[in-house]
Amino acid sequence: MSRLSQRFASLKAENRAGLVVFVTAGDPGRDVSQAILNGLPKAGADIIELGMPFTDAMADGPAIQEGSKRALAAGMTLPGVLEMVAAFRQGDAETPIVLMGYYNPVYIYGVERFAQDAAKAGVDGMIVVDLPPEEADELLTPLSRSGIDFIFLTAPTTDDARLPVVLNKASGFVYYVSITGVTGTVSASEAAVKAAVGRLKAQTQLPVAVGFGIKTPVQAAAVARHADAAVVGSAVVEMVATGDVAKVHQFVAELAAGVRKARGH
Amino acid sequence: MPDQRANSLRSGPDQNGHFGIFGGRFVAETLMPLILSVEQAYGEARNDPAFRAELGNLLTHYVGRPSPLYFAKRLSDHFGGAKIFLKREDLNHTGAHKINNCMGQILLAKRMGKQRIIAETGAGQHGVATATACALMGLDCCIFMGATDIERQAPNVYRMKLLGAEVRPVTAGAGTLKDAMNEALRDWVARVEDTYYLIGTVAGPHPYPAMVRDFQCVIGEETKEQMKAQEGRMPDSLVACIGGGSNAMGLFHPFLDDAAVAIYGVEAAGHGLDKEHAASLAGGRPGVLHGNRTYLLMNDDGQIEEGHSISAGLDYPGIGPEHSWLKETGRVTYVSATDEEALDAFVMMTRMEGIIPALESSHAMAYAGKLASTLSKDHLMVVNLSGRGDKDIATVAKFRGEGGVS
Numbered sequence A: 001m002s003r004l005s006q007r008f009a010s011l012k013a014e015n016r017a018g019l020v021v022f023v024t025a026g027d028p029g030r031d032v033s034q035a036i037l038n039g040l041p042k043a044g045a046d047i048i049e050l051g052m053p054f055t056d057a058m059a060d061g062p063a064i065q066e067g068s069k070r071a072l073a074a075g076m077t078l079p080g081v082l083e084m085v086a087a088f089r090q091g092d093a094e095t096p097i098v099l100m101g102y103y104n105p106v107y108i109y110g111v112e113r114f115a116q117d118a119a120k121a122g123v124d125g126m127i128v129v130d131l132p133p134e135e136a137d138e139l140l141t142p143l144s145r146s147g148i149d150f151i152f153l154t155a156p157t158t159d160d161a162r163l164p165v166v167l168n169k170a171s172g173f174v175y176y177v178s179i180t181g182v183t184g185t186v187s188a189s190e191a192a193v194k195a196a197v198g199r200l201k202a203q204t205q206l207p208v209a210v211g212f213g214i215k216t217p218v219q220a221a222a223v224a225r226h227a228d229a230a231v232v233g234s235a236v237v238e239m240v241a242t243g244d245v246a247k248v249h250q251f252v253a254e255l256a257a258g259v260r261k262a263r264g265h
Numbered sequence B: 001m002p003d004q005r006a007n008s009l010r011s012g013p014d015q016n017g018h019f020g021i022f023g024g025r026f027v028a029e030t031l032m033p034l035i036l037s038v039e040q041a042y043g044e045a046r047n048d049p050a051f052r053a054e055l056g057n058l059l060t061h062y063v064g065r066p067s068p069l070y071f072a073k074r075l076s077d078h079f080g081g082a083k084i085f086l087k088r089e090d091l092n093h094t095g096a097h098k099i100n101n102c103m104g105q106i107l108l109a110k111r112m113g114k115q116r117i118i119a120e121t122g123a124g125q126h127g128v129a130t131a132t133a134c135a136l137m138g139l140d141c142c143i144f145m146g147a148t149d150i151e152r153q154a155p156n157v158y159r160m161k162l163l164g165a166e167v168r169p170v171t172a173g174a175g176t177l178k179d180a181m182n183e184a185l186r187d188w189v190a191r192v193e194d195t196y197y198l199i200g201t202v203a204g205p206h207p208y209p210a211m212v213r214d215f216q217c218v219i220g221e222e223t224k225e226q227m228k229a230q231e232g233r234m235p236d237s238l239v240a241c242i243g244g245g246s247n248a249m250g251l252f253h254p255f256l257d258d259a260a261v262a263i264y265g266v267e268a269a270g271h272g273l274d275k276e277h278a279a280s281l282a283g284g285r286p287g288v289l290h291g292n293r294t295y296l297l298m299n300d301d302g303q304i305e306e307g308h309s310i311s312a313g314l315d316y317p318g319i320g321p322e323h324s325w326l327k328e329t330g331r332v333t334y335v336s337a338t339d340e341e342a343l344d345a346f347v348m349m350t351r352m353e354g355i356i357p358a359l360e361s362s363h364a365m366a367y368a369g370k371l372a373s374t375l376s377k378d379h380l381m382v383v384n385l386s387g388r389g390d391k392d393i394a395t396v397a398k399f400r401g402e403g404g405v406s
């Protein structure tokens, strides 16, 4: 069983949702970023989304754009991202890591070689924002040969007729973008999240993670009542910007507490 | 004949928007349903006689088409070779070819029931054309423009505001066209319900490259007829500048299957191809940005680099995907002109023909001059004069160290 399915199985056994934490690799610098990453599981992250920095983060708001910029300015590269995952794996064999970013750096690295190197480093899944199902096969095929899940985004604009187009290719989990907008801006209401999760669950057996706009432990808890996981990105990245590792982990612990309490136990 | 069409260079893209390996729809899922609905609406509109009639009417009576094909005798004599004809897109309403595309897309947006139009702009010509189309149709308009470009294209910024558009400065990156496009895409994701993104060049996700090309093809179609009327035959060569590549594609496309016509696309070589430039075909490689796969300027890690050109409209690290494909097939020859060569051509056309060209178009003229001097006197060359240069006089004055314009 993959790390992702194992993690979702144990979350289910605990009858709670998971906390997915997003940080950008190399932000604000390589060593601090590695320290933040290594401490995330202990702070309460159940799954880690590790951002691959890119110059043109078209689907991201200011916080994550700035994080990308800091990481690139500090010299982060795609090989560097894989090195960080490998270093993390030396101390943690269980926490799933999903890389998230844009296609161009992966395409330039070479999809076949990337799939092999990412698997070797200990990557479990990939979210590539600008690869919709219509264009994804060229990366999806080598990734699945390497045992890496391709996690697709679904959005409020993905209607019921289109959902199968996305879900047919999805594995690992399904990521629901809870708002129409970029990361770190507005937040969806709990009722909207509940309805959306229901709509997805009607069409897939895969776990559903909900992200975009979740900034506080209270909001994370609200999502955790309905989804299989809540993703927090921009709010964490804003903490990362301070370079204060303990502060980041403290914030993650608060988010984790919110998520763990969500279903009333 | 079907097999003849299969051999045509004009039949792309395929149904998924690919020109060979280039093009496609590399966008976030939130936008994907919108892109598909634009594609569907455009597919219906282009086959609707009423849509075509309305567009034709606007092009004739509002834009002022056809634009003249003017034989530039003094320039031709100066270079001493080919007969140089200027396709006068500078005489269109709003002063550039950009309006051709805006007329088509604004009718489409209306047809789709959209109330708000967004667009990116570099030189401001596309922004002005979009703001104009919105004023004409009574639609809300928001233009994304890099902060650097706002500074160097001040007159166009004020024109857009006068026309009732909101101009949103973009400070990310180098504050040029690439960053404006990122920001427009971000806005679109947040306002999917009521907003139409009116892309200004043959780039972006399918169907934009094909749609913008179709709306610009009027340039080449007119040229064909006008040359026949004036000289009784086809031109021997075509020259156009390339930012994203829309004025070039509009001129080139109707001639792609006429093998005897030599075609030249001129990229911006900035300070020189070995220094900072915006020549994605000459100095880049295939990658994925802004919804399509195409040649891009980037570093070895796949991070996009900033283009540089004195001309804000060419200052883009990518190029429309169909151009990338035409480069690889070898049908079109892609060359470049530096800032300095463009400035010289700007002054030369102004002094010799009394026509102040846009700095973008000056790149085409710079290469055309060099080429013309090597050709015989019966060679018929068409240079796309994509826009007029009023917007550029402050930039030119600054470069020439002359006062009098601020």
Ligand SMILES: Cc1ncc(COP(=O)(O)O)c(C=O)c1O
Binding pocket: B096, B097, B122, B123, B124, B125, B126, B200, B201, B202, B241, B242, B243, B244, B245, B246, B247, B248, B312, B313, B314, B358, B360, B361, B386, B387, B388
């Ligand atoms: C006059 C003029 N020509 C050319 C361009 C470049 O665009 P394209 O390559 O799409 O024609 C611009 C863009 O702003 C322009 O204003």
